[in-house]
Amino acid sequence: MAPSDMARLDGQAALVTGASSGIGRASALALAAAGASVAVNYRGKSEEADAVVAQIEADGGRAVAVQADVSKEDEVAAMFAEAETVLGPLEIVISNAGIQKDASIGDMTLDDWNAVVSVNLTGGFLVGREAIRRFRAKGRRPEISRAAGKLVFDSSVHQVIPWAFHVNYAAAKGGLHMLMQSLAQEVSQEGIRVNSVAPGAIATAINAGERDEHKADMLKLIPYGRIGEPDDIGRIVAWLVSDAADYIVGQTIFADGGMTLYPGFRGNG
Numbered sequence: 001m002a003p004s005d006m007a008r009l010d011g012q013a014a015l016v017t018g019a020s021s022g023i024g025r026a027s028a029l030a031l032a033a034a035g036a037s038v039a040v041n042y043r044g045k046s047e048e049a050d051a052v053v054a055q056i057e058a059d060g061g062r063a064v065a066v067q068a069d070v071s072k073e074d075e076v077a078a079m080f081a082e083a084e085t086v087l088g089p090l091e092i093v094i095s096n097a098g099i100q101k102d103a104s105i106g107d108m109t110l111d112d113w114n115a116v117v118s119v120n121l122t123g124g125f126l127v128g129r130e131a132i133r134r135f136r137a138k139g140r141r142p143e144i145s146r147a148a149g150k151l152v153f154d155s156s157v158h159q160v161i162p163w164a165f166h167v168n169y170a171a172a173k174g175g176l177h178m179l180m181q182s183l184a185q186e187v188s189q190e191g192i193r194v195n196s197v198a199p200g201a202i203a204t205a206i207n208a209g210e211r212d213e214h215k216a217d218m219l220k221l222i223p224y225g226r227i228g229e230p231d232d233i234g235r236i237v238a239w240l241v242s243d244a245a246d247y248i249v250g251q252t253i254f255a256d257g258g259m260t261l262y263p264g265f266r267g268n269g
């Protein structure tokens, strides 16, 4: 197989959670551009997910919109069943859905905490567990992919960078990091690859307010000098689940314009 072919995903079915906007949308489009058929998960209104499906179909691909709240066990199971009924056995699952509910510690309510942990961490567990069950049931299909299944979590630089006023989010992403590594340790001998992508600041709805108010401050944290675009992450996700990245197991790919270089220390050592 030529190296360029190894990045193709033809004949593979993928599920992306939170795929009606931002990084999830870009990931769904990148997977489809590489040849995968894609189940586009959304939580609430279907219009945005339908638009992603329509875009994939207009480009000659195959996609279906599937509703589910990733923090609800029964809805996650139903989402996987629906995706596989339409697209066939899944080879690729991207656990991307996430939310922020920011507050200083004195003002953070238990609801703020529970909401973020239940989507960003428990959602990762529920989606990851169902993905592994489905990959096992499907088995290895070497004519389609070297791995028996590929699972990617959308984590964050805040799995390692502490984040004041966002303790719920940072705690959930830190937990997601150990969820990913422990899961990878548990299932990699079955040929299942589990990895994470950890974006820095990407221009999406999740941080629109912060970007409007603090763009100059944000740029000081990014040595590469620009805020990321959803496509920056979508391209990495599509590559990471391809055979071109077949030997990457249990890793986090940081895509952050150098944010984790802690640029504030430059010149002050």
Ligand code: NAD
Pocket (backbone or CB within 6 Å): 017, 018, 019, 020, 021, 022, 023, 024, 041, 042, 043, 044, 068, 069, 070, 071, 096, 097, 098, 099, 119, 154, 155, 156, 157, 198, 199, 200, 201, 202, 203, 204, 205, 206, 207
């Ligand atoms: P976004 O708000 O555009 O996307 C989040 C998506 O998750 C939305 O489509 C939303 O509807 C969906 N979602 C929320 N709760 C859900 C639920 N319970 N069930 C199903 N779907 C649900 O923002 P984004 O930046 O694209 O975020 C995607 C992921 O990337 C998140 O996990 C986020 O934490 C992570 N991330 C984003 C950045 C950034 O700078 N944008 C940085 C690091 C990590």
